[in-house]
Amino acid sequence: MTVATAAPLRLALIGNPNSGKTALFNQLTGSRQKVANYAGVTVERKEGRLIAPSGRSYALLDLPGAYSLTPSSLDEAITRDLCRGFYPGEATPDALVCVIDATNLRLHLRFVLEVRELGLPMVVALNMADVAARRGIRVDRAALEQALGVPVVETVAVRHNGAKALVERIEALGASPHAVPPPLGAGADLHTETRRLLSLAVTMPARTSRIDDALDRWLLHPVFGLLALAVIMFLIFQAVYAWATPVMDLIDAGTAWLGEWVKTGMVDMLGSVFGEGFRTALADGPLVSLLGDGVIAGIGGVIVFLPQILILFAFILALEESGYLPRAAFLLDRMMAAAGLSGRSFIPLLSSFACAIPGIMSTRSIQDPRDRIATILVAPLMTCSARLPVYALLIGAFIPQQKVGGVFNLQGLVLFALYMAGILSALMVSFVMKKWRRDKSEHALLLELPSYRMPHPRDLAIGLYERAMIFLKRVGGIILALTILLWFLLSFPGAPADATMPAIDYSFAGRIGHALTAVFAPLGFNWQICIALIPGMAAREVVVSSLATVYALSAADDNAAAQALSPILAHTWSLATALSLLVWFIYAPQCLSTWATIRRETNSWKMMAVSAGYLFALAYLASFATYQIAVALGAG
Amino acid sequence: MPNDAIARRLRELGFVAGESVQLMAHGPIGAEPLLVQIGFTRFALRRSEAARVVLREGAPA
Numbered sequence: 001m002t003v004a005t006a007a008p009l010r011l012a013l014i015g016n017p018n019s020g021k022t023a024l025f026n027q028l029t030g031s032r033q034k035v036a037n038y039a040g041v042t043v044e045r046k047e048g049r050l051i052a053p054s055g056r057s058y059a060l061l062d063l064p065g066a067y068s069l070t071p072s073s074l075d076e077a078i079t080r081d082l083c084r085g086f087y088p089g090e091a092t093p094d095a096l097v098c099v100i101d102a103t104n105l106r107l108h109l110r111f112v113l114e115v116r117e118l119g120l121p122m123v124v125a126l127n128m129a130d131v132a133a134r135r136g137i138r139v140d141r142a143a144l145e146q147a148l149g150v151p152v153v154e155t156v157a158v159r160h161n162g163a164k165a166l167v168e169r170i171e172a173l174g175a176s177p178h179a180v181p182p183p184l185g186a187g188a189d190l191h192t193e194t195r196r197l198l199s200l201a202v203t204m205p206a207r208t209s210r211i212d213d214a215l216d217r218w219l220l221h222p223v224f225g226l227l228a229l230a231v232i233m234f235l236i237f238q239a240v241y242a243w244a245t246p247v248m249d250l251i252d253a254g255t256a257w258l259g260e261w262v263k264t265g266m267v268d269m270l271g272s273v274f275g276e277g278f279r280t281a282l283a284d285g286p287l288v289s290l291l292g293d294g295v296i297a298g299i300g301g302v303i304v305f306l307p308q309i310l311i312l313f314a315f316i317l318a319l320e321e322s323g324y325l326p327r328a329a330f331l332l333d334r335m336m337a338a339a340g341l342s343g344r345s346f347i348p349l350l351s352s353f354a355c356a357i358p359g360i361m362s363t364r365s366i367q368d369p370r371d372r373i374a375t376i377l378v379a380p381l382m383t384c385s386a387r388l389p390v391y392a393l394l395i396g397a398f399i400p401q402q403k404v405g406g407v408f409n410l411q412g413l414v415l416f417a418l419y420m421a422g423i424l425s426a427l428m429v430s431f432v433m434k435k436w437r438r439d440k441s442e443h444a445l446l447l448e449l450p451s452y453r454m455p456h457p458r459d460l461a462i463g464l465y466e467r468a469m470i471f472l473k474r475v476g477g478i479i480l481a482l483t484i485l486l487w488f489l490l491s492f493p494g495a496p497a498d499a500t501m502p503a504i505d506y507s508f509a510g511r512i513g514h515a516l517t518a519v520f521a522p523l524g525f526n527w528q529i530c531i532a533l534i535p536g537m538a539a540r541e542v543v544v545s546s547l548a549t550v551y552a553l554s555a556a557d558d559n560a561a562a563q564a565l566s567p568i569l570a571h572t573w574s575l576a577t578a579l580s581l582l583v584w585f586i587y588a589p590q591c592l593s594t595w596a597t598i599r600r601e602t603n604s605w606k607m608m609a610v611s612a613g614y615l616f617a618l619a620y621l622a623s624f625a626t627y628q629i630a631v632a633l634g635a636g
Numbered sequence: 637m638p639n640d641a642i643a644r645r646l647r648e649l650g651f652v653a654g655e656s657v658q659l660m661a662h663g664p665i666g667a668e669p670l671l672v673q674i675g676f677t678r679f680a681l682r683r684s685e686a687a688r689v690v691l692r693e694g695a696p697a
Contacts, residue, residue, distance in 0.1 A: 067645070067648055067649060068645070068648040070644065070648070072641060072645050103676060104675075104676045104677055105676070106650055106674075106675035106676060106677070107649065107650055107675060107676070107677045110648070110650070191650070191652045204676075212678075216660065216661060216671070216678075217661075220660075220661045220671060221661075222662075222663075222664035223664070225664065226664055326680070329680070330663060330669060330671065330680045331663060331664060333663060333668070333669050333680065333682070334663050334664075334665040334666055334668045334669065335665055337682075343669075343680075442642065442684060444642045444645065444682070444685050445669055445680055445681065445682045445685065446642070446645060446646070446649070446679060446680075446681060446685060447669075447679065447680040448649075448677060448678065448679055448680075449671065449678040449679065449680060450678075
C-alpha cells in the first residue's frame with residue numbers, strides 16, 4: 001500500500017467515436033466517476049479512478065471521441081489540445097490508452113498512428129475482439145504490437161478479464177514511464193502505413209457484417225425505415241406518458257401529504273415538545289408556510305418530472321448505444337436541413353416533448369455549433385409535458401365534449417392542434433434563422449453509422465444516473481431558489497388591519513399582477529391570470545395551482561373558495577380569453593429553468609435573452625391575434 | 637481543394653485513392669443523404685459532400 005500514496009499517474013482514454021471507449025471507461029472505473037465540463041465550454045469531462053491490483057491508483061480521463069487530431073469540432077479540439085498539453089488548467093497525460101474497435105481497424109488504426117506521433121507513452125486497447133472473432137476477422141495481436149512498436153491488449157469492453165490484461169500493461173508502462181513509441185519517418189503517409197499494418201496483422205472476410213446489412217436494408221428503407229422510426233417514437237411517447245403516470249401520482253400525493261404534515265403534524269409535534277406558545281407562534285409564523293407551501297411544493301413540482309425524464313433517457317441511451325440514433329438522423333436529415341436544422345437535431349427535439357431542459361442538454365451530441373444553437377433556440381417550442389396540465393384544464397373548461405365528423409373528439413383535436421402548432425412554429429423559426437444568419441458556409445453531415453450493438457445494462461445505468469444527477473442538482477437548485485422567492489412575493493407584505501380586499505391583493509405579487517394587466521389586457525388576460533403567470537415562470541404547470549390559489553384567496557367567502565377551479569373559469573372567463581391563454585402556452589416563454597439551461601449550455605447571456613425575447617414576442621403576437629379575432633367573431 | 641476542411645476530413649476518414657467505396661442506401665427524400673461504405677465503415681454523406689470524392693472505375697472488391 002506504500003505506492004498508493006504517490007501522486008496517481010494520469011492516463012487518458014483516446015479513440016474514435018463508436019470505439020467502445022466509454023464502455024471501457026465505465027468498466028475500468030465502475031462508479032468511481034466524476035462528470036463535469038471542461039473549463040469554459042460545455043463538452044463533458046469524465047474522470048475516474050482506477051485502482052490496480054498492486055494498490056497503485058490512476059486518474060483516468062475519458063477524452064472526447066475524435067476521428068483526427070486536426071480538429072473539425074470542439075470535442076476534437078479539446079482532445080488534441082489536452083494531449084499536447086495546451087489545454088488551460090489540464091496537465092498533459094502521463095500515458096495514453098488508445099481504444100480501437102477490432103471490427104473497424106482501417107479507420108481506427110490510422111488514428112492510432114496519428115496519436116503515436118504525439119510521442120506520449122501509450123497502450124493500444126484492441127476492443128470488441130470477441131465481435132471481430134465472430135465475424136471472422138482475425139487479428140494477430142503479436143504481429144500488430146511488433147509492427148506498431150507499442151503494447152497492444154485485447155479487451156472486451158463488457159467483460160472483466162479483458163480489462164485485467166489492460167491494467168497489467170498499464171502497470172508495466174508505469175514501471176518504465178519513458179517508453180516512448182517510435183515516430184514514423186517524416187513525410188510518411190498514414191493511409192499507406194495503415195494498409196501495411198492491415199496486411200501484416202489482419203485477415204478479414206469480404207463482408208464485415210451480415211446482420212448490419214440486413215438491418216440497414218430495412219431500417220434505412222425509404223418507406224419501411226420511416227415507418228419503423230414512427231413506431232419507435234410512438235412507443236417512446238406511450239411509455240413516457242403511460243409508465244410514468246403512476247409514479248408521478250405517487251410523488252404528487254407524497255408531496256401534498258408532506259406539505260400538509262409540515263403545517264399540522266410537525267407543528268403539533270414541536271408544540272408538544274416546546275409548549276403551546278411555541279406551537280401557536282410556529283403555526284402562524286412564516287417559517288411553516290415557507291417550508292410547506294414554498295420548499296416542499298416547489299421541490300415536489302420538479303421531482304414529479306423525474307420519472308418521465310428517466311424513462312425518456314433510458315430509451316434514448318438504449319437507442320444511442322444500439323447504433324440506431326445515427327440512422328434516425330440519416331432518415332430525417334434532408335427534411336431537417338430544409339428547415340435549417342440537421343438530422344442530429346432530431347433527438348434533442350424529441351426529448352423536448354418531455355421537457356426542454358434534457359432536450360437542450362442533449363444538444364451536446366450536435367458537433368456543429370451553428371446547428372446546435374438553432375436546435376437550442378427552437379427546443380422550447382416542442383410542447384413539454386409541463387404544459388399538458390394547463391391545456392387539460394382549459395380544454396376541459398371551454399371546449400365542448402363533442403364529435404367532429406362522427407369520428408374525432410373535438411377536445412382531442414384541439415390538443416393535437418396545439419402540439420402541431422408548436423412543431424410548425426419551430427420549423428418556421430429555424431427556417432427564418434437560416435435565412436437571416438450571416439454564416440452561410442457549408443457544414444458537413446459526415447455521420448458515421450456504426451455497427452448495431454446490444455446496449456449493456458451497466459452503461460445504461462451509469463448514463464441514467466448521470467442524467468438524473470444533473471437534472472436534480474442544477475435545475476433543482478434553481479427551481480428551489482425561485483420557489484422561495486415567489487412564495488415571498490405572494491406572502492409579503494401582509495394585508496393591513498383595515499383590509500377590504502383579500503390579502504393577496506396587497507402582496508408584491510398581487511400588485512405586480514394588477515400592474516401587468518395594463519400589458520396583457522389586449523390579450524384578454526385578467527389580473528388573476530397575470531398573477532398566476534408569475535409563479536408559472538418557475539414551472540409552467542404551476543399556473544394551474546396558482547390560478548386555484550388566486551381564485552381561492554380572492555373569493556368573497558369560504559363557500560366560493562371551495563368550488564372546483566374549472567367551473568369558476570368557465571363562468572368568469574370568456575371563450576376568447578381561454579383561447580388566447582391556450583395559444584400563449586404554445587410559446588410560453590416564461591420558464592426560468594429553461595432560460596437557466598440555455599444560459600449554461602450556450603455559455604451566453606445574449607443567447608438566453610434572444611430565446612426569451614423571441615418566444616415572448618411570438619406568444620404576445622399570437623395571443624393578441626387570437627383574442628382580437630375571437631372577440632370580433634363574438635366569443636368575447 | 638487543398639484548404640477544404642470537408643475534403644480533408646473525408647481523406648482522414650479513409651476516402652483516399654485506391655480504396656473502393658460502395659453505395660449502400662439513400663435517404664427517403666430527394667435520395668439524400670447517401671450511405672457510403674468504405675472499408676468496414678459506413679458514412680452518411682450529403683450529396684455536396686459526396687461530390688468531393690472522385691471515383692475511378694476498377695475491379696469490384
